[in-house]
Amino acid sequence: MQITSQTFKANTVKALADVELQRALKHVEKGFIGKRQKAADALPEFEALRDSAMAIKQHTLKHLDLYIDAYVEKVEASGGKVHFAEDADHARRIFLDIAKRRKAKTVTKGKTMISEEIGLNAFLEENGITPVETDLGEYIIQLRGEHPSHIIAPAVHINRDQVEADFRKFHVDLDPKRDLVKPETLLSEAREILRRKYGEADIGVTGANFLIAETGTSVIVTNEGNGDLTQLLGKCHVVLASLEKIVPTLEDTAQILRVLARSATGQEMSVYTTLSTGPRRAEDQDGPEEYHVILLDNGRSNMLGTEFEDMLRCIRCGACMNHCPVYHAVGGHSYGWVYPGPMGAVLTPSLIGVDKAGHLPNASTFCGRCESVCPMRIPLPKMMRHWREKEFESHLQPTTARAGLGLWAFFARRPTLYRAAVSFAMPALKLMAGSKRRFRSLPLAGGWTKWRDLPAPEGRTFMQAYAQSGHARSSGRGASK
Amino acid sequence: MSGSTRDAVMGRIRRAVGATPANEEARRRVVEDRLGAAPAGVIPERGQLPPAERLALFIQMATKADATVARLKSTAEIPEEVAAYLRERNLPATIRTGGDPRLSGLDFSQTSLSVTQGPSDGDDLSSLSHADGGIAETGTLVLSSGPDNPTSLNFLPEYHIVVLDAADVTGDMEAVLARLRQRQGKGVMPRSVNFITGPSRSADIEQTLLLGAHGPRSLHILVVGDA
Numbered sequence: 087m088q089i090t091s092q093t094f095k096a097n098t099v100k101a102l103a104d105v106e107l108q109r110a111l112k113h114v115e116k117g118f119i120g121k122r123q124k125a126a127d128a129l130p131e132f133e134a135l136r137d138s139a140m141a142i143k144q145h146t147l148k149h150l151d152l153y154i155d156a157y158v159e160k161v162e163a164s165g166g167k168v169h170f171a172e173d174a175d176h177a178r179r180i181f182l183d184i185a186k187r188r189k190a191k192t193v194t195k196g197k198t199m200i201s202e203e204i205g206l207n208a209f210l211e212e213n214g215i216t217p218v219e220t221d222l223g224e225y226i227i228q229l230r231g232e233h234p235s236h237i238i239a240p241a242v243h244i245n246r247d248q249v250e251a252d253f254r255k256f257h258v259d260l261d262p263k264r265d266l267v268k269p270e271t272l273l274s275e276a277r278e279i280l281r282r283k284y285g286e287a288d289i290g291v292t293g294a295n296f297l298i299a300e301t302g303t304s305v306i307v308t309n310e311g312n313g314d315l316t317q318l319l320g321k322c323h324v325v326l327a328s329l330e331k332i333v334p335t336l337e338d339t340a341q342i343l344r345v346l347a348r349s350a351t352g353q354e355m356s357v358y359t360t361l362s363t364g365p366r367r368a369e370d371q372d373g374p375e376e377y378h379v380i381l382l383d384n385g386r387s388n389m390l391g392t393e394f395e396d397m398l399r400c401i402r403c404g405a406c407m408n409h410c411p412v413y414h415a416v417g418g419h420s421y422g423w424v425y426p427g428p429m430g431a432v433l434t435p436s437l438i439g440v441d442k443a444g445h446l447p448n449a450s451t452f453c454g455r456c457e458s459v460c461p462m463r464i465p466l467p468k469m470m471r472h473w474r475e476k477e478f479e480s481h482l483q484p485t486t487a488r489a490g491l492g493l494w495a496f497f498a499r500r501p502t503l504y505r506a507a508v509s510f511a512m513p514a515l516k517l518m519a520g521s522k523r524r525f526r527s528l529p530l531a532g533g534w535t536k537w538r539d540l541p542a543p544e545g546r547t548f549m550q551a552y553a554q555s556g557h558a559r560s561s562g563r564g565a566s567k
Numbered sequence: 568m569s570g571s572t573r574d575a576v577m578g579r580i581r582r583a584v585g586a587t588p589a590n591e592e593a594r595r596r597v598v599e600d601r602l603g604a605a606p607a608g609v610i611p612e613r614g615q616l617p618p619a620e621r622l623a624l625f626i627q628m629a630t631k632a633d634a635t636v637a638r639l640k641s642t643a644e645i646p647e648e649v650a651a652y653l654r655e656r657n658l659p660a661t662i663r664t665g666g667d668p669r670l671s672g673l674d675f676s677q678t679s680l681s682v683t684q685g686p687s688d689g690d691d692l693s694s695l696s697h698a699d700g701g702i703a704e705t706g707t708l709v710l711s712s713g714p715d716n717p718t719s720l721n722f723l724p725e726y727h728i729v730v731l732d733a734a735d736v737t738g739d740m741e742a743v744l745a746r747l748r749q750r751q752g753k754g755v756m757p758r759s760v761n762f763i764t765g766p767s768r769s770a771d772i773e774q775t776l777l778l779g780a781h782g783p784r785s786l787h788i789l790v791v792g793d794a
């Protein structure tokens with residue numbers, strides 16, 4: 087996909103003026119925050135499980151070479167194959183080789199962010215292969231020719247009536263007078279259309295939430311069941327995963343699963359957690375004939391052993407963006423690439439280069455909420471600061487760096503975001519009383535007082551759009567609860 | 568191509584994690600020990616209950632996840648319960664099932680049901696499976712694939728009925744994993760293990776939760792026997 091992270095600031099001004107988007111973004115706060123809190127409160131061991139999950143990933147990353155070796159050996163023992171991919175282009179070529187060998191015409195797809203990262207859909211189309219997204223949200227945005235704006239709720243930027251309009255436009259062989267008012271009818275329509283596709287597919291592509299070294303197993307976690315049908319009914323199953331998805335054992339997977347669903351959607355457990363190991367067995371009556379894993383590096387091995395290593399613990403739950411006042415205000419597309427919100431602000435510069443994504447680490451109010459909800463306790467604000475310091479110290483990109491600081495000021499000066507940040511930070515600061523490690527992650531809080539009274543040159547445009555969007559009010563309410 | 572990529576990627580990783588010939592053996596031992604022992608970590612108290620309460624918790628949690636649950640005294644009651652379930656929902660009196668001996672021994676002759684065997688081709692409205700176990704902590708069913716248990720029965724039909732022996736309900740996922748290991752052998756897995764918690768759903772339209780996405784709209788659990 088085309089990267090637009092360079093124009094982050096312009097993207098945000100546009101996003102704030104987008105009435106439909108602003109209407110849709112309200113669902114983020116409504117849909118996620120309360121549910122996560124409730125699920126966390128309902129499990130007394132939740133904080134201990136976060137520690138456990140974090141420790142598992144830390145241990146794995148320290149021994150990643152050996153766990154990868156163990157994993158590959160097990161995949162091969164179960165009849166599957168692992169392909170190492172250096173970067174996006176390499177991953178696409180590996181995929182195309184498999185597709186050509188199988189003479190693939192159609193590829194069904196469960197939700198996978200790695201597919202977005204390597205731009206698989208556009209590449210398949212260029213090569214005469216039809217990709218069919220089967221996750222409802224992904225299907226909707228595929229019809230619209232868009233990209234996901236959220237890592238677990240890809241179509242969160244779209245409203246129901248827009249979906250209805252798209253379905254009428256694209257599902258032309260259905261009765262134009264059919265009633266599509268209820269969201270249920272939209273869901274059934276998508277279900278019926280996609281149902282036929284699974285079995286026709288030459289290849290079913292999924293991502294993986296975990297790759298288990300002990301057994302050579304890939305794990306997907308879904309609510310719709312589309313990923314399961316994709317990997318079950320496609321004649322060949324290809325798993326796209328990055329190397330940090332490795333966990334040692336089944337038990338380790340169970341630990342992290344307990345924080346994943348709760349942090350993501352506030353469920354105790356997602357509806358389907360599916361463990362797949364290799365292709366169909368001789369006696370099986372269903373299942374794919376071939377099983378491949380494309381294991382993508384794409385910059386991750388270079389993050390290991392650096393101040394950005396912690397980011398490799400990320401389990402893509404989305405909690406950080408669900409709780410981010412900047413994300414609430416500008417949505418995911420503003421970030422200009424695959425990964426939005428606080429995790430994107432840290433990961434994107436690592437993966438595509440700070441020259442392209444140098445703005446993102448400044449897209450923060452440094453309120454600390456992302457870190458306080460991150461199940462893997464990733465110090466996101468600290469790492470955003472690392473990026474800013476890196477840019478500044480290196481002087482490699484003086485223009486970008488200056489623009490970056492300007493952008494930070496741009497957010498910092500906005501009174502509403504400021505207020506939101508401060509009131510978010512208060513409870514966070516209280517929590518931190520006993521934790522020096524985390525207290526140090528907010529030294530820029532002092533920056534607020536410095537910036538808040540400065541005149542804001544572009545403030546009118548921003549504030550007008552911001553007030554018009556109605557977001558200022560809702561964010562104020564969110565802040566005071 | 569992939570071989571040299573593997574070497575390059577692994578070389579970078581080894582450098583980053585500080586792997587040296589001197590610490591190789593110690594690092595290997597750490598990894599082998601962990602893979603061998605598979606330590607359990609934090610197990611929530613919630614599911615650590617005596618059998619009857621554990622079963623009650625399973626039913627409570629499964630119901631909370633929008634599954635429906637019926638209690639049966641013995642497997643002999645399964646055919647009539649299945650027939651009644653379909654009747655009440657005005658569904659055709661047909662059901663698809665695998666060759667699982669725990670199900671194929673059932674006598675459906677007293678019902679008007681027509682029972683067919685094999686994987687689903689997508690046209691079946693209802694299916695009947697047997698679970699390996701249930702997890703009380705979250706109300707989750709565990710099903711694994713095999714010659715007699717085609718996975719498609721768990722996902723394609725709109726109504727999925729699952730038989731679960733009360734005695735197979737455990738407190739937590741770890742207990743299920745331990746049993747799986749015992750049955751399959753260490754490090755070996757069935758092709759597919761499905762942990763299922765309630766019927767399928769989506770919140771992709773305006774974050775409104777809707778039941779019945781691509782998987783079943785309804786999940787009905789028949790708990791057989793006492794805990």
Ligand code: SF4
Pocket residue numbers: 399400401402403404405406407428429456459460461462463464
């Ligand atoms: S950074 Fe943390 S909160 Fe954000 S997606 Fe990753 S694991 Fe979830």
